[in-house]
Structure formats: structure tokens, C-alpha cells
Amino acid sequence: EEATGIALSRHPRDSYFIATKMSNHRLYGAGLRGKELQEASVKMYQDSFKHLRTDYFDYYLFHILGTGKGMEEMRGRLYDCGIADFILKEKEAGRIRKLGFSFHGDVRVFDYMLQESGIPWDFVQIQLNYLDWRHASGINVNAEYLYSELAKRNIPAVIMEPLLGGRLSKVHDHIVNKLKQREPEQSVASWAFRFAGSFPNVLTVLSGMTYMEHLQDNLCTYSPLHPLSDDEFVFLQETADLMVQYQTIPCNDCKYCMPCPYGIDIPAILLHYNKCINEGNMPRNGHDENYHKARQAFLIGYDRSVPRLRQASHCIGCNQCSPDCPQGINIPKEMQRIDHFVERLKQNLMYKL
Structure with a gap:
């Protein structure tokens, strides 16, 4: 103003x-x-x-x-x-x-x-x-x-x-x-x-x-x-x-969830996840033809988009963010899901969404 x-x-x-x-x-x-x-x-x-x-x-x-x-x-x-x-x-x-x-x-x-x-x-x-x-x-x-x-x-x-x-x-x-x-x-x-x-x-x-x-x-x-x-x-x-067949997370990058008291960059994490879905770089399981290419694109892009100290792994589930989300996203649940997904990718395990 x-x-x-x-x-x-x-x-x-x-x-x-x-x-x-x-x-x-x-x-x-x-x-x-x-x-x-x-x-x-x-x-x-x-x-x-x-x-x-x-x-x-x-x-x-x-x-x-x-x-x-x-x-x-x-x-x-x-x-x-x-x-x-x-x-x-x-x-x-x-x-x-x-x-x-x-x-x-x-x-x-x-x-x-x-x-x-x-x-x-x-x-x-x-x-x-x-x-x-x-x-x-x-x-x-x-x-x-x-x-x-x-x-x-x-x-x-x-x-x-x-x-x-x-x-x-x-x-x-x-x-x-x-x-x-x-x-x-x-x-x-x-x-x-x-x-x-x-x-x-x-x-x-x-x-x-x-x-x-x-x-x-x-x-x-x-x-x-x-x-x-x-x-x-x-x-x-x-x-x-x-x-609606492509299940992105309905984050609008409004940043009402910010700042996170633990420094997590919530919008950047969700936007990177959505970007990979939209661009077809979502590794689903090890039998997919493009699994290794998609895995590399997701992990490298994640580190470039979100500094490691601000990634989903640092979420403790305090839930100070979700009440302010106009889209009603259960943010701690999504942070936990994405962190679990990333950890399995790092271990190069087969993963199916």
C-alpha cells in the first residue's frame, strides 16, 4: 500500500x-x-x-x-x-x-x-x-x-x-x-x-x-x-x-504458508514437483524406459530449485502452514510424501506413485 x-x-x-x-x-x-x-x-x-x-x-x-x-x-x-x-x-x-x-x-x-x-x-x-x-x-x-x-x-x-x-x-x-x-x-x-x-x-x-x-x-x-x-x-x-488425470499438487505459489519457522521453502518444493509432472520427468518405477533420465532430472532440479537446508526433509510437521493455505493443501503430509519419494530416488529404488 x-x-x-x-x-x-x-x-x-x-x-x-x-x-x-x-x-x-x-x-x-x-x-x-x-x-x-x-x-x-x-x-x-x-x-x-x-x-x-x-x-x-x-x-x-x-x-x-x-x-x-x-x-x-x-x-x-x-x-x-x-x-x-x-x-x-x-x-x-x-x-x-x-x-x-x-x-x-x-x-x-x-x-x-x-x-x-x-x-x-x-x-x-x-x-x-x-x-x-x-x-x-x-x-x-x-x-x-x-x-x-x-x-x-x-x-x-x-x-x-x-x-x-x-x-x-x-x-x-x-x-x-x-x-x-x-x-x-x-x-x-x-x-x-x-x-x-x-x-x-x-x-x-x-x-x-x-x-x-x-x-x-x-x-x-x-x-x-x-x-x-x-x-x-x-x-x-x-x-x-x-x-485432472495429471495429479499435480494445487499450489498457487501465493506464499501464504510462508515463512516456515524451520526455513523450508514450501512453494519451491511443490512447484518443482508439479514442474516434473508437467514436463514428463516424473520417475515412476525402474522398469520405465525413461526412469534413469527422469530420476536424474528430478534430483538435480530439486537441488537447484531448493537449497538442501530448505528441502522437505526438514519438515517436522508443526502444521503452522496449512491453516493459511487457500487451496486447503495438507502441507506437512505433502512434505513427508515428497521427502519419502526423494529418499527412494536417491537410493535408486523402484518407486511407483
């Missing part, structure tokens, strides 16, 4: 939109309740004004509702401490122009927010992409249901994770070939962006961009956007059906 506030302060306030959020889930997780949680949440809200150098927010969200303890946590964060009433009064005062929430996890929270909260939501942020449309994994809910519930109520949608944290731009080689045969000139990522942007009443699609070519590809996809045809929509659903 502070860096953004400095950058935007040189431009007229009516030339851009600001969206930020009430991220008091960490305060709740730290044990704050009631008045103490309200005071800390109000301070967070007021600090956002200072950092962003503004006197109003165009879009404000209750962040990451549905995770943790689901309904109990939602009530504790919003209602039991009075922060929901405070934020609604701020909206009435004009300091918040549009109010919404972002959703992960327990669908009961999503349904309650829409059906029983009594709050007239201006927008809702949901995870939507062509894999999660009908194949949501972990604690996530199929996007087909989430979007349809918003559409019934004419509530605009903000789309997060159009690329599933980059996973839909780094798919299995068989999937790449399938997409390229259909549209040789389109990038793999552009299919996912077109899917997310093709639905009516989508307010905006959030995209994480690391390199200039990512920005350029996004601009090419959306300027102008060519919505998916019915045939292309069916094609992407067939692609998603094929993708």
Missing part, C-alpha cells in the same frame, strides 16, 4: 481506482477477539488511508472469507467484534464506494454472505478458471456454482486465480500440444484469460505478472477481448477433464 500510494500520488485521484481489503484473518489467528480485534481491525483500515494517501476507497473487501474455521471464524472476524457494522457506516459516509468480499473455502460462508448477511454487495471476488469451473480441488468450490449464484443476483464478479497461480500457463506437455494444435499463435495462458473474461458481468480479472512478456501477452488477450465461442468453451472443458 505504501509503495502504491507514493506511485499514485503524482496522478489525479479520479484517474485510477483503488482496491484494498480488511485482512484481519491474521489478527484473528493470533488470538484477538471482541473489542481487541475491532480496535486492531480499525487501525488496519485507517492505516490503509495513510499508506495509500487517499480519503476514499473505490473498492474495499472483507478478505479471504471461508478459510480457517469457516462460519465460526467469519462471525468472529466480522460480526462478534462489530467490524462489519463499522465498515458499513464507513460506506454510508462515502469513504468506501463499493463493498465486497473475497471467498475461499467453506461454501456455507459464501451462501450466508449472499443469502443471509443482509449486506447489499457491490461485487464479490471468486476463484474462477477453466479447471476450477467443474474440477475445484482442496477446500475450493466449483466456480460454476459460485458464478451462477452471483449471476442470479446480478452481483459483479472480480476474478482471481485465472491462471491458478501460474499452473494454467505451465501445463503438461500433452495439454500444451492440444492447445497449440487448436490455436498455434495463442499462448497457453491466453486460453485461461479468455475463459475468465468471457462471462457477463465480470468486473475485472486479476493477473499476477512477473515479466514484461506477461504484461504484453495480457494486453494482447484483452485489447480487445475475443470471448470464447460455445465450441471453444466445450474444448476447454474437455481440456480440463484431461488435466
